[in-house]
Amino acid sequence: MNTISENLKVINANIKKAASKSGRKPEDITILGVTKTIDIERIKQLISLGIINLGENKVQELLQKYDVINSDVNWHLIGHLQTNKVKYIVDKVKMIHSVDSIKLAEEINKRAKQNNLTVDILIEVNIAQEASKHGINADELPLLVEKILKLDNINLKGLMTVAPFVENPQNNRIYFKKMRNLFVDIQEENKDNITMEFLSMGMTNDYEVAIEEGANIVRIGTGIFGARNYT
Numbered sequence: 270m271n272t273i274s275e276n277l278k279v280i281n282a283n284i285k286k287a288a289s290k291s292g293r294k295p296e297d298i299t300i301l302g303v304t305k306t307i308d309i310e311r312i313k314q315l316i317s318l319g320i321i322n323l324g325e326n327k328v329q330e331l332l333q334k335y336d337v338i339n340s341d342v343n344w345h346l347i348g349h350l351q352t353n354k355v356k357y358i359v360d361k362v363k364m365i366h367s368v369d370s371i372k373l374a375e376e377i378n379k380r381a382k383q384n385n386l387t388v389d390i391l392i393e394v395n396i397a398q399e400a401s402k403h404g405i406n407a408d409e410l411p412l413l414v415e416k417i418l419k420l421d422n423i424n425l426k427g428l429m430t431v432a433p434f435v436e437n438p439q440n441n442r443i444y445f446k447k448m449r450n451l452f453v454d455i456q457e458e459n460k461d462n463i464t465m466e467f468l469s470m471g472m473t474n475d476y477e478v479a480i481e482e483g484a485n486i487v488r489i490g491t492g493i494f495g496a497r498n499y500t
């Protein structure tokens with residue numbers, strides 16, 4: 270057995286436990302394999318183990334891998350997206366997790382329309398208000414939701430956050446709870462014209478706590494592939 274499949278077994282067992290703590294089934298949780306900096310061979314191994322939702326944080330890298338990996342996988346853009354790069358990926362991604370301005374939403378809407386598409390997006394919230402992070406503040410959320418709901422070629426599907434890096438993942442529980450509350454509030458206030466399906470939160474260090482607090486997409490890189498080698 271190789272490392273990736275061993276790692277995946279551990280992750281699946283952890284997900285099962287965390288899901289049951291929040292009254293859900295493991296099948297309700299989607300593992301998004303974060304493949305940034307990972308070579309094609311190892312990505313193909315992951316795909317062969319049944320992980321078909323893959324996340325990249327850079328447009329350029331996503332495009333390179335998109336061309337080489339010709340299996341049936343869903344690519345997710347999870348990193349900061351510049352408006353001038355939307356056109357390259359709008360027809361290639363399953364979902365954009367990192368929408369954090371009306372300007373970006375309008376550009377996605379425009380390019381989606383040109384391609385006769387409707388694009389699924391999540392709004393990224395900077396839930397701990399860290400200066401180093403992208404995403405909007407929680408108090409800006411209602412207005413951005415309202416504006417996005419007017420765009421015909423975008424489907425708002427939920428929320429995403431990158432929680433602080435902490436030694437003890439329990440310290441992020443408060444942020445995951447806040448995200449869950451925002452998620453539920455949006456659904457309640459816009460019942461008739463929106464389905465909030467996805468709460469994308471939790472990474473290698475804190476995905477179990479995130480699931481306990483309601484995450485249904487967890488974005489895991491290191492936990493699957495081991496530490497990344499940055500150049």
Ligand SMILES: *Cc1c(COP(=O)(O)O)cnc(C)c1O
Binds near residue numbers: 305348473488489
């Ligand atoms: C890199 C990255 C992840 C995965 O982080 P790990 O700690 O390696 O699991 C998740 N989400 C985003 C937005 C990332 O950039």
